[in-house]
Amino acid sequence: MKKEFYNIAKLVTHNSKVLDVGCGNGELMKYITENISKDIRGIELSKSNVQACVEKGLTVIEGNAEKDLKQFPDNSFDFVILSQTLQAFLDPENVLNELLRIGKKAIVSIPNFGHWKVRLHLLFKGTMPVTENLPNEWYNTPNLHMCTIKDFENYCKERDIKINLKNLKFQNFFSELGIFILEK
């Protein structure tokens, strides 16, 4: 399993109620189900991923996070997880608002466009960065809204969203991923 998933799972309280938005093939959900909380379900758009979740015996709702989060009532989950999908939404601001509405806490991870490799790539090669976490070319990337850890921090500050991480300046340069716990 990806190291990112261990780090996300560590932030989830035992036996809490969890929603994994864009749960993919269910790898993270399975880990959380087996080790942290059985009260977890996911939303996933891709039919083949939904079947992969079903194969793992996970509770999955086939749907589109941009449209289908509105059906959940306020504060209906202890944690809502969004792993590396935020930048791919048409309207990430709306999705973030929904995450913070339906979850008491939201765990959000983003690929960090401020990482030194990305900065060097653009500086020296002069082409759009392609790295391990950003494997696509500019013409086929699903990522519509790339940001840096610092951008994300600023975004939250402007909206009075509580963000947990320290050392963000350091992180913004050295972390390929940002993982945040957000609260209203």
Add this chain to the structure above:
Amino acid sequence: MSKFKDIKKIIVEKPLKLDCGQTINNYPLAYETYGKLNGDKSNAILIFHALTGDQFASGINPITKKDGWWNYALGPGKAIDTDKYFVIAANVIGGCMGSFGPSDINPATKKPYGTNFPVITINDMVNAQYNLLDHFKIEKLFSVIGGSMGGMQVLQFVSNFPNKAFTAIPIACTASHSAQNIALNELGRQSIMADRNWQNGFYEEQNKQPDKGLAVARMAAHITYLSKAGLQEKFGRKLQERDDLRFSFDADFQIESYLRYQGSVFVDRFDANSYLYITRAMDYFDLIKKFGGNLSKAFERSDTKFFIISFTSDWLYPTSENRDIVIALNAIGKNVGFVEISSDKGHDSFLLDVPDFLNTVRNFLNTSYKEIK
């Protein structure tokens, strides 16, 4: 009726007040079971059949000698594994496979009820079948499962008995029968009634059968169970045992011949009045209206874990209507999973060999069964 004398049935003594206002008691409810009930009675599943189904879901139907309607899904080692679960399936009231229906003899007239049979609803069907829990002394079912009208019964069951099933799988159904579906049912009913042999519903006492009307009703309905792509792929414009068009109204095309065949075999196993009564029950089904426009209220008191399944090419009970049930459950924080299965086999997909569908049912049941063990 004598042909049903060897099938399993209970006589329900407890009076049942029907939605139409009449009360029935001492009525027969025919059922079949598959698998074995375990010691603590925790492995029981109640299956609800669709419009033209019956209690013989698996194996060979002893009356029609045809395959059970859910042989792909139900049986030893199958998605609903009868090596593991005890499955009960009943014939709905209003039906024609041994349960109380319009061809039963009316004690007041000593003749078949015909159209003097009371109009029944999905609610009445479910309330009648609930007596099977008492019969088998089952405190709580492991699951209630059904497709199409069977799915409507699943929704009604959980609404009526919120703590009597650990899990529920409504498949390819709706919480409120649409205008399109009412229209299609009305087409079938009018076709039966237009047959002279129907005799206002009292055909049996005159030894007549409205076979032509019932066959046309079945042909029309059968089209709605398929998809355009499925029909095109299977039949296209292929001709039936001929090289060219015959410039007549014979069945030139394979699709015509196929539909005629479907109509002709249907009349051997189904009663025209039952077709009227059961389609009426479907049309009257509106769980949303019953709960004042808020479907969530139907499930508020329930602790049942749901898994809802729809099919991409099902235009009779489309994904959107199935998703409305998911939305209603999510709105009150209930435990629900939902999958739309890719299939070009139309509404009938739930009866056919669609591996993603069967795996979904199997996995959901297996995982849920581990949770209660």
